[in-house]
Amino acid sequence: MLFRKRHHTKVVEIGNVSVGGTNFISVQSMTNTDTRNTVETLEQINKIHKLGGDIVRVAVPDIQAAESLPEIVDNSPIPVVADIHFDYRLALKAIEAGIAKLRINPGNIGDKKNVEIVANAAIEKNVPIRIGVNAGSLENELAQAVREKRISLGEAMCRSALAQAAILEACDFHDIIISVKASHIPDTFKAYKTLAEACDYPLHIGITEAGSANTGIIKSAVGIGTLLAEGIGDTIRVSLTGPPEEEIVVGRKILQSLDLRPYGPEIISCPTCGRTEVDVLRISEELEEKLKNDKTINKKNCKIAVMGCVVNGPGEAGSADIGFAGGKDCGIIFRNGKKICKVSAGEAVDKLIEEIRALDV
Amino acid sequence: MLFRKRHHTKVVEIGNVSVGGTNFISVQSMTNTDTRNTVETLEQINKIHKLGGDIVRVAVPDIQAAESLPEIVDNSPIPVVADIHFDYRLALKAIEAGIAKLRINPGNIGDKKNVEIVANAAIEKNVPIRIGVNAGSLENELAQAVREKRISLGEAMCRSALAQAAILEACDFHDIIISVKASHIPDTFKAYKTLAEACDYPLHIGITEAGSANTGIIKSAVGIGTLLAEGIGDTIRVSLTGPPEEEIVVGRKILQSLDLRPYGPEIISCPTCGRTEVDVLRISEELEEKLKNDKTINKKNCKIAVMGCVVNGPGEAGSADIGFAGGKDCGIIFRNGKKICKVSAGEAVDKLIEEIRALDV
Numbered sequence: 001m002l003f004r005k006r007h008h009t010k011v012v013e014i015g016n017v018s019v020g021g022t023n024f025i026s027v028q029s030m031t032n033t034d035t036r037n038t039v040e041t042l043e044q045i046n047k048i049h050k051l052g053g054d055i056v057r058v059a060v061p062d063i064q065a066a067e068s069l070p071e072i073v074d075n076s077p078i079p080v081v082a083d084i085h086f087d088y089r090l091a092l093k094a095i096e097a098g099i100a101k102l103r104i105n106p107g108n109i110g111d112k113k114n115v116e117i118v119a120n121a122a123i124e125k126n127v128p129i130r131i132g133v134n135a136g137s138l139e140n141e142l143a144q145a146v147r148e149k150r151i152s153l154g155e156a157m158c159r160s161a162l163a164q165a166a167i168l169e170a171c172d173f174h175d176i177i178i179s180v181k182a183s184h185i186p187d188t189f190k191a192y193k194t195l196a197e198a199c200d201y202p203l204h205i206g207i208t209e210a211g212s213a214n215t216g217i218i219k220s221a222v223g224i225g226t227l228l229a230e231g232i233g234d235t236i237r238v239s240l241t242g243p244p245e246e247e248i249v250v251g252r253k254i255l256q257s258l259d260l261r262p263y264g265p266e267i268i269s270c271p272t273c274g275r276t277e278v279d280v281l282r283i284s285e286e287l288e289e290k291l292k293n294d295k296t297i298n299k300k301n302c303k304i305a306v307m308g309c310v311v312n313g314p315g316e317a318g319s320a321d322i323g324f325a326g327g328k329d330c331g332i333i334f335r336n337g338k339k340i341c342k343v344s345a346g347e348a349v350d351k352l353i354e355e356i357r358a359l360d361v
Numbered sequence: 362m363l364f365r366k367r368h369h370t371k372v373v374e375i376g377n378v379s380v381g382g383t384n385f386i387s388v389q390s391m392t393n394t395d396t397r398n399t400v401e402t403l404e405q406i407n408k409i410h411k412l413g414g415d416i417v418r419v420a421v422p423d424i425q426a427a428e429s430l431p432e433i434v435d436n437s438p439i440p441v442v443a444d445i446h447f448d449y450r451l452a453l454k455a456i457e458a459g460i461a462k463l464r465i466n467p468g469n470i471g472d473k474k475n476v477e478i479v480a481n482a483a484i485e486k487n488v489p490i491r492i493g494v495n496a497g498s499l500e501n502e503l504a505q506a507v508r509e510k511r512i513s514l515g516e517a518m519c520r521s522a523l524a525q526a527a528i529l530e531a532c533d534f535h536d537i538i539i540s541v542k543a544s545h546i547p548d549t550f551k552a553y554k555t556l557a558e559a560c561d562y563p564l565h566i567g568i569t570e571a572g573s574a575n576t577g578i579i580k581s582a583v584g585i586g587t588l589l590a591e592g593i594g595d596t597i598r599v600s601l602t603g604p605p606e607e608e609i610v611v612g613r614k615i616l617q618s619l620d621l622r623p624y625g626p627e628i629i630s631c632p633t634c635g636r637t638e639v640d641v642l643r644i645s646e647e648l649e650e651k652l653k654n655d656k657t658i659n660k661k662n663c664k665i666a667v668m669g670c671v672v673n674g675p676g677e678a679g680s681a682d683i684g685f686a687g688g689k690d691c692g693i694i695f696r697n698g699k700k701i702c703k704v705s706a707g708e709a710v711d712k713l714i715e716e717i718r719a720l721d722v
Contacts, residue, residue, distance in 0.1 A: 003547065003550055003551075003554075017425060021722065029575070030632065030634050031635060032632070032633045032634050032635065032637065033635060034635055035635040041635075058635060059634040059635030059636050060635075061635060061636045065635065066454055085672055087630075095667030117523075118699075125415050134672075134673050134676075134677075134680075135676070135677065135679030135680070136668070136672075136673030136674065136675075136676030136680070137672060137673045137676045138676065143676065147680075147698070168371075183666070183677065185618050185619055185620075186364065186619065186620055189364055189590070193364075201440040208631070208632070208673070208677075209629040209630055209631045209632070209666065209668065209673070209677055210629070210632070211628055211629055211630050211645065212628075212642060212645050212649065213646070213648050214578060214610070214611065215614055215628070215649075216630075216632075217575060217578055217579060217582070218578060218582045218614045218615060218618060219582045219614070219618045221578070221579045221582035221586065222582045222590075222615055222618045222619060223582070223586075223618070224588030225582065225583030225584075225586050225587055226364070226586055226587050226590040229550070229583075229587040229590070234401070239631075239632035241630045241631065241632055241633060241641055241642050241645055242632075242642060244632075248576065249575070250579060251578045251612055253575065253576055253580070254564055254579060254583055257546050257579060257580045257583045257584070258546055258583060259545075259546075260545065264435055267486075267572055267573075267576070268544040268570040268571070268572055269570055269572050269573055269577075269602045270567070270569070270570045270600075270602065271391065271393070271395045271570070271577075271600035271601055271602055271603075271608075272395050272602060273391050273392070273420040273444070273570070274392060274393065274396040274402075274419060274420030274421075274422060274426065275395060275420050275422045276393065281573060281602050281603060284572065284602055285573050288573065288576075292413070296660055305544070305570065307497070307570065311446055311495075311497075311498060312495050312497030312498045312569070312570070313497065314494075314497075315495075315496070315497030315498045315499065315504065316495075316496065316544065316569075316570055317497075318506075319497070320494070337508070350473070
């Protein structure tokens with residue numbers, strides 16, 4: 001359930017992943033290995049896939065990187081996107097290698113002839129193109145207009161994207177996805193909102209240069225979350241300064257938090273306070289860890305509540321599929337709102353797992 | 362800048378912190394020490410204050426806890442809120458102790474007479490009351506209507522809050538703040554949205570039982586972020602299963618990410634990719650650590666960009682107050698969009714600090 005109706009977009013196929021329309025919102029990341037090192041790159045891609053990544057992007061800064069694409073594409077379990085700047089010949093190499101999508105800005109690969117060559121090659125192989133506008137690399141004219149405060153950054157990013165789309169449309173290329181990212185959330189929101197009203201291309205959303213550790217997670221959750229709540233976004237990328245696998249985990253949790261896509265058991269646990277008489281943190285962390293590693297139940301879409309006291313505990317635990325409401329070093333287990341049994345704090349995790357196993361979901 | 366106009370609310374004073382109207386959005390947390398242990402509780406309150414917490418709440422489950430309130434109130438550097446359930450006499454004790462706000466649900470402290478006694482005592486001492494509705498502890502009748510799907514949980518929480526406010530209003534008590542929290546974001550959003558349309562009391566917002574570690578951070582950032590973007594929320598609490606100080610840090614970052622409140626230097630850094638030739642993660646983490654501990658500059662409201670390559674680096678670094686755009690084990694420092702000098706990767710952090718120190722903000 002979205003707070004607002006999902007913005008209408010056309011469907012674009014990225015390998016076997018359909019993006020846009022009413023398709024599920026896909027989660028993607030980008031490798032940060034040296035693309036020329038196919039072993040390390042594929043290792044990272046496999047991690048990304050294992051954690052639930054639907055699509056992966058690799059940087060293709062030079063010809064050596066382009067030459068390793070066939071091996072990467074052939075061995076990747078998920079569609080591979082080639083990220084290319086400036087050099088249209090790298091784009092041709094990538095298309096030839098069988099990549100599932102090209103990320104390139106037609107405005108920065110030279111004259112109309114280069115764009116036409118790339119567009120025709122992409123049409124022939126059914127390869128869609130993402131135009132990725134970034135606040136940090138706007139065309140000079142637009143960047144200057146922003147500096148002189150003649151237009152807002154959001155407006156400038158939207159104009160840049162539409163101008164680049166027009167270049168492709170002029171080549172009769174329409175298999176387009178667009179992103180307009182900035183590190184500043186209000187600017188990014190404004191850019192996507194304007195863009196969503198101006199076109200029906202699927203939108204790839206994210207906050208760029210979000211920062212390291214918690215700062216990046218928080219900025220991405222707020223930025224991507226507010227866009228999704230607005231009904232905007234067909235595929236998401238969380239940008240963190242750190243391992244890309246983490247981006248997938250955060251992305252999944254953002255979608256799950258808004259009920260946009262289920263990803264197995266969801267644990268809700270209370271913040272604890274002066275009333276808590278049982279170790280809620282240990283129980284919920286231990287449960288999360290055990291669930292993650294248990295293949296027979298980690299795909300079950302259910303809600304598990306771990307609560308510390310009698311104020312909200314029984315209510316919250318009772319409205320989840322399975323719940324635990326703590327007392328003094330013990331607690332009550334609930335199933336579908338009904339009390340099942342009393343357990344000691346030490347038995348809680350195993351009993352919860354047993355109940356989840358028995359759940360018919 | 363908000364995406365939508367801030368919802369109009371009246372102003373309520375919590376000690377020296379004004380909540381509602383056009384006042385800054387305050388950040389609060391709740392201690393999880395045993396309130397009877399005044400030493401540990403005050404230690405935690407001081408940590409909360411030091412990290413930027415504006416208001417702190419303590420649980421008052423029994424008379425011993427109430428008896429430690431005078432000492433806590435007298436020694437706390439920030440307004441103290443007493444969280445009370447069921448027993449109106451604890452509320453009277455707390456008011457007598459000089460607390461700055463009472464969190465109590467008039468619906469669960471007995472008959473009208475008890476409510477009147479508490480309301481009169483609160484009026485006399487200028488103590489506002491927060492009605493804190495929680496999905497886990499709805500009145501039986503409303504909880505049943507939700508279970509039978511006759512009304513939505515959001516609607517039920519809103520009704521509960523307004524009914525409880527009406528009990529106070531009947532005692533001519535109007536110094537009210539309201540919260541309506543659930544662990545599910547779409548329900549919570551719906552509850553606050555309905556409530557904001559129905560009254561002008563300041564709203565305390567948060568997602569309850571958000572979960573441990575990253576899950577809780579992400580749910581709070583998405584839930585609180587989408588409400589703030591909607592113009593809803595006068596004071597926020599991030600609920601994490603873990604240390605309350607962490608809640609303050611996350612809360613601050615949520616407000617900062619939406620430009621709602623400045624909190625000193627903000628670092629934006631790129632996610633790194635196959636193009637990166639300099640250790641962006643190390644530089645940004647080291648910079649963040651040094652900034653945090655440097656009292657002469659950690660209050661400066663500025664943006665610092667740490668970028669890894671030539672694609673977005675110069676643009677993003679150039680539009681921040683101070684920027685670093687990396688090359689091979691080195692980089693360029695920017696000030697207000699102008700290149701200042703070239704530095705080695707090892708010198709980058711110190712040079713950035715030096716530039717921030719010189720910034721006139």
